[in-house]
Amino acid sequence: MDTQIIERIKKDLLERRDQITAELFKFSKSGQIKGEFVSDFPSFGDQADENAQEVDQYTTDIETERVLESTLKDINSSLNAIKKGTYGICKYCHQEIEEKRLLIRPFSSSCVKCKNKLQSA
Numbered sequence: 001m002d003t004q005i006i007e008r009i010k011k012d013l014l015e016r017r018d019q020i021t022a023e024l025f026k027f028s029k030s031g032q033i034k035g036e037f038v039s040d041f042p043s044f045g046d047q048a049d050e051n052a053q054e055v056d057q058y059t060t061d062i063e064t065e066r067v068l069e070s071t072l073k074d075i076n077s078s079l080n081a082i083k084k085g086t087y088g089i090c091k092y093c094h095q096e097i098e099e100k101r102l103l104i105r106p107f108s109s110s111c112v113k114c115k116n117k118l119q120s121a
């Protein structure tokens with residue numbers, strides 16, 4: 001793959017990593033980055049319906065946090081792959097991942113063909 005494109009993707013990945021790290025910080029007031037983020041339970045009040053709202057909010061936070069953490073993991077492994085010179089190789093078929101796909105979703109670890117196969121399976 002073109003080194004210029006790799007550089008562009010690397011910059012994109014670093015920016016995304018910063019954004020996601022900042023997002024994750026919002027969930028955790030203790031602000032520890034150890035891979036495990038503990039959501040603070042939001043408090044809206046003690047009324048019954050307010051408690052229901054708290055639980056709702058908490059569930060959404062956990063879900064968002066889970067997605068953010070997994071994306072962060074993908075971004076980090078992509079950055080590692082760039083360092084090792086193995087970036088852009090599909091982890092299933094070991095062929096090069098389409099450049100177009102990587103520009104849209106730079107932390108992809110599989111090609112479109114394998115991804116489709118997995119989703120339809």
Ligand SMILES: [Zn+2]
Pocket residue numbers: 090091092093094095110111112113114115
């Ligand atoms: Zn593949």
